[in-house]
Amino acid sequence: MTTKNSSSTLRQIPAGIWVLGFVSMLMDISSEMIHSLLPLFMVSTLGASALAVGLIEGLAESTALIVKVFSGTLSDYLGKRKGLAVLGYALGALSKPLFALAPTIGIVLTARLLDRVGKGVRGAPRDALVADIAPPHLRGAAFGLRQSIDTLGAFIGPLLAVGLMLLWTNDFRAVFWVAAIPGAMAVALLVFGIQEPPRQSTEKRSNPIRRENMRRLDTSYWWVVGIGAVFTLARFSEAFLVLRAQQTGVAVALVPLVMVAMNLVYAGSAYPFGWLSDRMSHAKLLALGLVILVFADLVLASGNHWTTILVGVALWGVHMGMTQGLLATMVADTAPVDLRGTAYGIFNLVSGVSMLVASGVAGWLWDTRGAATTFYVGAIFSVIALVGLGIGWKRLTLR
Secondary structure (H helix, E strand, O other): HHHHOOOOOOOOOOHHHHHHHHHHHHHHHHHHHHHHHHHHHHHHOOOOOOHHHHHHHHHHHHHHHHHHHHHHHHHHHOOOOEEEEHHHHHHHHHHHHHHHHHHOHHHHHHHHHHHHHHHHHHHHHHHHHHHHHOOOOOHHHHHHHHHHHHHHHHHHHHHHHHHHHHOOOOOOHHHHHHHHHHHHHHHHHHHOOOOOOOOOOOOOOOOOHHHHHHOOOOOHHHHHHHHHHHHHHHOOOOOHHHHHHHOHHHHHHHHHHHHHHHHHHHHHHHHHHHHHHHHOOHHHHHHHHHHHHHHHHHHHHOOOHHHHHHHHHHHHHHHHHHHHHHHHHHHHHOOOHHHHHHHHHHHHHHHHHHHHHHHHHHHHHHHHHHHHHHHHHHHHHHHHHHHHHHHHHHHOOOO
């Protein structure tokens, strides 16, 4: 019966949500084909140091975080989402040939910054567009579906990169050129496949971040932002999953397949749990997601064999499928319609800063206390988030 209801819901989801999902998937394929090889390319082909790789990645991600807030706010001010989303995806697509042409590390930095600016520009308007298109009673399923389709690209991309590297004898630049194709396809699909719903507003245009507008983001919204930040502190960068797998003796060439496995589980679970979030308490589903994350951390902390690590990685993917679309749905539910872009921008910024802090702490713990301690501390943060979830929900009018 549940499967039948889920299939019925799929048929009710507007076509625009499917299109946005496939746009994200194509860009993810393009990006992951490059990002799964980029560190090795910088070190082995361009002679960059590990420090240079770290600085480039840190600067790129920080840039994306800052841009997200401005793009979301601008989409609210203009009353338009699609134009900014197209701009963001176009910047990402234009960066791909630069990687293939790059003769120096400076050009790689330029391409990486352009790529991350594009990601920052498109993120909040795209999420707000999903919320605008999806009927309120299908919002959880819509975000879950988009996330599921999006995440397909996160494991198709690395698999394509591995296959082409084997076929073309480690020709990085040839693979980067191929990666430009799905990026261009994503932009074309967004331009011709999406019609933005009309905005019904009789109010005069005003700055979304003015004090009177920010006051309209009430306590319920800020609580969602806070719980999202604590979630992120408990769930640091997936790079540590890769490092943990490497410690078990898995062949270096096969280590990236850990992320393929995680994203496969993530993609397979995001829509079913999104569908479920439209039919049950958000608090209970978030709490269950935290419990799953605790188990994932404990398994990863105690495991020394690749099969155990695989179980932990799979649990991590289930947690992602349960919570990421749900948190996006909660932002839409608690923010005014005309401030959704701003709301997503702030949410993404705070969560992104939390990710930087969490990953820094995780790296420090890894170097000083070992891998097991890193995951045990992650489990502790998950329990703290679980307690905060229980306390906060009693005080707020959220379902």
